[in-house]
Amino acid sequence: MFDGIFEAIENWMRDLLTGMVTSNLTTMFTDVNEKTGEIASQVGQTPQAWNGSIFSLIQNLSNSVIIPIAGMIITFVLCYELISMLTEKNNMHEIDTWMFFKYFFKMWVAVWLVSNTFTITMAVFDVGQYVVNAAGGVISSDTAINVESMLDAMETAMESMNIGELVVLAMESMLVSLCMKILSVLITVILYGRMIEIYLYTSVAPIPFATLSNREWGQVGNNYFRGLLALGFQGFFMMVCVGIYAVLVSTIEISDNMHSALFGVAAYTVILCFSLMKTASLSRSIFNAH
Template sequence: MWDSLVERVQEFFFNMLVSAINSLLGTTANIFEKSIDNVQSGIVETPEQFSPTLVEALRLISETAVMPVAGLILTYVFCYEIYILLTERNRGNEFDTGQVFFLIFKAAVIILLISNSFDLTLAFFDLSQWMINQISVGSLSVTDIFQTGITDGLEEGEIGTALTLLIVALIAMVFAFFIAGIIYLVAWSRMITIMLYISISPLPFATLMNRDWVGSIGQNYLKQLVALMLQGFFMIICLVVYAGLIEKVSVLIIDEGATVYGILLMLVSMGVLALMLTRTHTLAKSVLGVI
């Protein structure tokens, strides 16, 4: 009778531990899945889709505060080009009217670019959205895998193992909160950077008229825009790779009956994803040779 009572108590505590483990693992997976889903939808969004009100406010700021300064910079660059033209031609003794007309034509083109610079910068991210939409990203759901696969590896009465697994699952949940925060940070900081870049767009466009050190400002700005565009593409690729890692982990859990090791692999997969997401902007800039 006493042995039967002990077995019932052990069974009760074991079932309670398994239920707690399932709850913690489910919470961990749900936290991470929601962050992945939000990031995935956020990457696809253009600035206008993210916040039309904010984009219109930035457009007004760009036209009223930045555009006049861009006009001053363009005037300086135009005068600088006239100076270079005169000094290169024997201090004006061999004045070429054709080059002057060409210079005026370039100024007219740059004025047109400056006037539409805000819309041109937004067009970069419309192109980014098109690229990302060509990638088919499957479901990244992992809740069922870790709730059933890991606890199924426990045998009845293994209270010590279940208690260890409970502690590991609790640590995993805390780690998931931390990793999810990093993922949100990367996604939102990219969008804020995009907003900052489009708000100041008339200034670098005003320097494109010059081909020397002044013009390099505008060229570097365009490279940075393309880098931000490619960052979204690389972030989606990271999610695709993460889906492959999760599939590999699920095979180990189901086929080999791994428990703590399975949770460890899940945490490693989360960490690798967060690390690669933080490096996507640097990777995009290195592809374009941006300093």
């Protein structure tokens, strides 16, 4: 009689632990599939599409506060340009008419750039959005993990385990599942931090754009434009990181050793977090922005 009771208790505990492990791992691998699409939808949005209210606030601040300052900078830069143009030709002894046409053309370009600052900056992020969306389609289609086959492998591997091993495995799966939740929070922080940086970067866009018409001062505008490209393509690097992560996780064999498989997922998760944090500096380094 007692043998039957103990056997029933053991079966109940086995079913409970197996269900717990299966639930945790199913959620974990499902999150891997969903994460690619989630990050693609976030980094693939332009600033005005991500949050229209914040974008309107930044645009109004730029138009009302920054553009008047950019106008003063344009005045200074154009005066400096005119003085340099006149004095570099043998102290105004060699002055040609074409020099003034060149000067007025630079003046028109400077005013046009400041007047269309937001159009130009948004064009950069439109290009970045196209690249990220195209990469998201390729990555999500190539790295989706077959959860059903994973479930079959997990159930087969757990059939040969005793109660003690299932308890340890359940605790490990809970730990890895918690790491996945923390990962989701960190990814959200990184994504929101990037968008806030974009809004801050675009809020002062008229000032560096006002320097582009001058050779000496134009370095400010050139570096700013490289920074815009770096921010736009940072989303692409983030997509590549998630794609690599999904490929690494999909190669883990559950049936061989479930313990090492769980810790392998945890290790890849830490690598993903570190890689996502490095995308900003990597992008700036590639585009030589500082």
